[in-house]
Amino acid sequence: MSEKYKFDTMSLHSGHVPDKETGSRAVPIYQTTSYVFKDTDEAAALYNMEIGGHLYTRISNPTIATLEQRLASLDGGVSCVACSSGMAAMHLVVTAICSSGDHIVASNKMYGANINLLQHTMTRFGIETAFVNPNNLEEIEKAIMPNTKLVFGEVIGNPGLNVMNVPEVAKICKKKNVPLAIDATFNTPYLMKPISYGANIVIHSLTKWIGGHGIAIGGAIINGGNFDWGNKEKFPTISGSHFALNGISFWEEFGPSALTAKIRAEGMYNFGPSLSPNNAFYILQGIETLSLRMKKHIENTKMILEFLKENEAVSWLRHPDLHDHPDHKIAKKILPLGSGSIIVFGIKGGRDAGKAFIENVKLSSHLANVGDAKTLLIHPGSTTHSHLSSEAMKMSGLTDDMIRLSVGLEDIEDIKIDFEKGFKAAAKISSKRS
Amino acid sequence: MYTDFKGNKVYFSTGGINLVNDKETLCFVHGAGQNHYSFTQQIRYFVSQGYNVVAPDFPGHGFSEGNQTTSIEEDMLWLSELLAFLKIEKATFIGHSQGCLTILELAEKKPELVRGLVFVAGAMSIPVNDFLIDTSIDNPEKAYDLMVTWGQDNYGSFSISDWPGHNHLAEGNAVMKMNDSSVLTTDLKSCNLYDNGKQAASKIKINCLAVLAKFDMMTPLKKGLQMVENIKQCDYKILECGHFLPIEKPKELNALIKNYLNTLK
Numbered sequence: 001m002s003e004k005y006k007f008d009t010m011s012l013h014s015g016h017v018p019d020k021e022t023g024s025r026a027v028p029i030y031q032t033t034s035y036v037f038k039d040t041d042e043a044a045a046l047y048n049m050e051i052g053g054h055l056y057t058r059i060s061n062p063t064i065a066t067l068e069q070r071l072a073s074l075d076g077g078v079s080c081v082a083c084s085s086g087m088a089a090m091h092l093v094v095t096a097i098c099s100s101g102d103h104i105v106a107s108n109k110m111y112g113a114n115i116n117l118l119q120h121t122m123t124r125f126g127i128e129t130a131f132v133n134p135n136n137l138e139e140i141e142k143a144i145m146p147n148t149k150l151v152f153g154e155v156i157g158n159p160g161l162n163v164m165n166v167p168e169v170a171k172i173c174k175k176k177n178v179p180l181a182i183d184a185t186f187n188t189p190y191l192m193k194p195i196s197y198g199a200n201i202v203i204h205s206l207t208k209w210i211g212g213h214g215i216a217i218g219g220a221i222i223n224g225g226n227f228d229w230g231n232k233e234k235f236p237t238i239s240g241s242h243f244a245l246n247g248i249s250f251w252e253e254f255g256p257s258a259l260t261a262k263i264r265a266e267g268m269y270n271f272g273p274s275l276s277p278n279n280a281f282y283i284l285q286g287i288e289t290l291s292l293r294m295k296k297h298i299e300n301t302k303m304i305l306e307f308l309k310e311n312e313a314v315s316w317l318r319h320p321d322l323h324d325h326p327d328h329k330i331a332k333k334i335l336p337l338g339s340g341s342i343i344v345f346g347i348k349g350g351r352d353a354g355k356a357f358i359e360n361v362k363l364s365s366h367l368a369n370v371g372d373a374k375t376l377l378i379h380p381g382s383t384t385h386s387h388l389s390s391e392a393m394k395m396s397g398l399t400d401d402m403i404r405l406s407v408g409l410e411d412i413e414d415i416k417i418d419f420e421k422g423f424k425a426a427a428k429i430s431s432k433r434s
Numbered sequence: 435m436y437t438d439f440k441g442n443k444v445y446f447s448t449g450g451i452n453l454v455n456d457k458e459t460l461c462f463v464h465g466a467g468q469n470h471y472s473f474t475q476q477i478r479y480f481v482s483q484g485y486n487v488v489a490p491d492f493p494g495h496g497f498s499e500g501n502q503t504t505s506i507e508e509d510m511l512w513l514s515e516l517l518a519f520l521k522i523e524k525a526t527f528i529g530h531s532q533g534c535l536t537i538l539e540l541a542e543k544k545p546e547l548v549r550g551l552v553f554v555a556g557a558m559s560i561p562v563n564d565f566l567i568d569t570s571i572d573n574p575e576k577a578y579d580l581m582v583t584w585g586q587d588n589y590g591s592f593s594i595s596d597w598p599g600h601n602h603l604a605e606g607n608a609v610m611k612m613n614d615s616s617v618l619t620t621d622l623k624s625c626n627l628y629d630n631g632k633q634a635a636s637k638i639k640i641n642c643l644a645v646l647a648k649f650d651m652m653t654p655l656k657k658g659l660q661m662v663e664n665i666k667q668c669d670y671k672i673l674e675c676g677h678f679l680p681i682e683k684p685k686e687l688n689a690l691i692k693n694y695l696n697t698l699k
Binding site for chain 1 (some may be wrong): 447449450469471475477478482483519583586590593595596597598600602605608612684686691
């Protein structure tokens, strides 16, 4: 992977030099919908994607482009398209590659909305998905059919915290000539770069650790540029003739960046899930401190794991860095700096005790997000995954008593005190039951 | 566009458009370890400007199959034969890096084919240090990294791009990985061996353009300027970027080429 500068330097500088006109050191927010063409020649060239530049913010924008270029450089990708959310990113990838009659192989332990999109929405458009255990390599290989156009998984599953063996899955995908798309939201490029392990497409919800402050929704697709889309029969949307742009083949004209060119030319044009320039700016501020925050997230996670391990109110505890986690070995290999800052645990006393815990912590926030600088908690069974059937919940590794904890950057002693209050309330419920 | 040429599948980009007989042709000639993607932001632009564009992948590069040519002289012959095969009688040649050596040789040996010449980040000779050649043999991917990193100034190294979302370093690396792994070594050796550049340059009788890069670490600016001095009529411009000028400064390069083409009319 070609990198002239190290991660921390790229986090601050990639995609931007001081503004030529004003000298602005910070990335300016280009709050504009459109851009005045220099002449008709330039206008035509921009519309036809012959040269780089901006014509309309639904397609691209200078502030958003800075974010995209920074993300591409941090993840080692050839190009990136940022969009309105992580779910928009996933939708853009699926629709860029797949058409009616195509097939996807996906992890059965993913974020509920990812599963919903593939299981319920895409099927209405004739795109079927086989859900597989992301840790069963044999099952993944067997599930790949001649019409499989995409294999999809998460590095760290949400909320089950399984760790996908990305290097081995990537080998299978390469052998079968199917692109591997990986949702890397929970690890961020600071902890692990899927492209360096053979993945072809990386998806991020920028809303989480990358933005890091719970203030802006955003998503991104990073193109590894390491997949051969040349099979026109199999990948007609990338290597066949495009309906516009004089019928070009993205693969022939844009090569390693063919996928992102397709997404920009079709997905951003026709669906329009654009990120706002303001949100791009907020997310860029987050990226500037990504490595500092991730170090502290990991440090706090280690301490809170020790605390929870010793706590009598906790019935079970799961995190890939724990030796008893089934994916600990692969986690140590591909996530050597730490396996993220999400912890899941059960509270003695079941569902009601879990509810009491959540309602009695004050510093930690009960809400539907992860990866904020602040510590967050949720009870997935009654919130994020409430729409899943019991069977689907079980497949995702969920139980009634499960709490998902997103460890923040507070002084960990304060979080421990806060949790003690919650545990005390939970214990009352638990003792009433016994 | 694919064709069967000399028993091999050969690819040449035309910007996705069929060649038209009565249009002037521009032929883009890529450099060492590269392919037609070096000119992504030139090919379709000049098609829209009304030109036929031919940007071949040399054998073993990009989508073209066949045994690689092993000298600049062979590159020149292969290119001239391909153009004859495509029934192109005359063209303006735009070479980048090693491609400049190829078009210098072409200008001397096949002047009847040449309407105009544009040298991009070029020189009359491109000696390559042993370290890079050895690395390209022992560890091609390391050699790609070195070339791509040396090939960009800070602007490119920080993924600053007019092309939204693009990371030149990784993209350059990915383009080089598309070729057979032995391609770069052979190309570098071809560059190293070529010693006819000065004579070829001195024989050019048409007006040429050289677009040079101020921070070029592959073909240093002073070597580019020596080439300019040796060509009877060669305008030149220096852009503030690194060796991969067509990617780093596409708009500026396109404008310079466009102006030059107007002088040929």
